Amino acid sequence: MDFVQAKWFGPGRTVPIRVVVVHDMEAPEGPMTAENVAHWFSTMDASSKASAHVCVDNNSAVRCVADGDRAWHAPGANSDGLGIELAGYARQTREEWLDQYSKGVLEQAAQVVAGWCQKHNIPAVKLTAAELKAGKRGIVGHRDVSAAYGQTDHTDPGPNFPWDYFLSRVNALMGKPADPVQPDTRPSIPQGLRPNSASPSAKPLQRALKAAGFMNKSVAESDNYGPKTQESVGIFHRKYPQFAAKGSTWDVAIGPKGFAHLLTLAYGK
Numbered sequence: 001m002d003f004v005q006a007k008w009f010g011p012g013r014t015v016p017i018r019v020v021v022v023h024d025m026e027a028p029e030g031p032m033t034a035e036n037v038a039h040w041f042s043t044m045d046a047s048s049k050a051s052a053h054v055c056v057d058n059n060s061a062v063r064c065v066a067d068g069d070r071a072w073h074a075p076g077a078n079s080d081g082l083g084i085e086l087a088g089y090a091r092q093t094r095e096e097w098l099d100q101y102s103k104g105v106l107e108q109a110a111q112v113v114a115g116w117c118q119k120h121n122i123p124a125v126k127l128t129a130a131e132l133k134a135g136k137r138g139i140v141g142h143r144d145v146s147a148a149y150g151q152t153d154h155t156d157p158g159p160n161f162p163w164d165y166f167l168s169r170v171n172a173l174m175g176k177p178a179d180p181v182q183p184d185t186r187p188s189i190p191q192g193l194r195p196n197s198a199s200p201s202a203k204p205l206q207r208a209l210k211a212a213g214f215m216n217k218s219v220a221e222s223d224n225y226g227p228k229t230q231e232s233v234g235i236f237h238r239k240y241p242q243f244a245a246k247g248s249t250w251d252v253a254i255g256p257k258g259f260a261h262l263l264t265l266a267y268g269k
């Protein structure tokens with residue numbers, strides 16, 4: 001995928017990615033639309049200040065912002081979201097979204113989104129604005145972000161976007177049925193887990209951190225409570241400081257109460 005760095009974005013992230021936001025570009029359907037919008041993002045003056053992670057048209061995808069950075073696409077969801085811009089218009093009918101050109105766009109987008117869902121452990125399900133606001137993981141339209149957080153009035157990708165077709169393509173490309181992955185069974189709370197040491201309990205901790213969205217799914221599991229595990233525990237404590245050592249919101253050691261809460265987040269009651 002070509003990478004044309006957008007001019008306006010937020011370097012780095014402080015919270016894990018949990019949602020994919022689908023936009024349309026409000027730009028003419030053409031074979032170079034993704035390239036053109038990427039170029040526009042790379043040269044945009046300070047009066048607009050917008051970007052997205054990826055732009056797609058009917059025959060290609062262009063990367064504009066790295067996943068590890070925050071694109072400025074949907075205020076309210078920029079810190080924990082990934083944004084993709086599709087060639088087309090919010091006013092399109094369902095038939096227009098499913099014509100030959102737009103099916104090419106949807107296929108390019110589905111490939112990108114399937115990769116994101118797998119990489120970031122995001123279920124390929126459409127969330128409502130209320131579910132988005134409640135912190136669930138999944139896929140939304142910009143219109144849902146507007147409804148959930150009220151920071152913009154954008155309504156893309158419009159009321160007729162064919163979510164059923166799009167999600168079936170994403171799920172097909174992920175090679176699994178439409179339901180989110182079943183989590184592991186809940187392990188018992190391990191004893192004697194310490195940072196920078198080896199323990200057979202490190203793996204259940206890493207699995208729970210992944211299932212609850214605090215650790216990237218692609219990190220290899222090991223018996224070592226190493227830097228990646230510590231970083232993820234730090235992110236967990238940042239969100240739930242009541243379980244961190246007093247005065248240390250980046251505490252990298254997990255205690256029994258914190259571990260119990262993490263297991264509930266990961267596996268339910």
Ligand SMILES: [Zn+2]
Nearest residue numbers: 023142154156
């Ligand atoms: Zn948008």
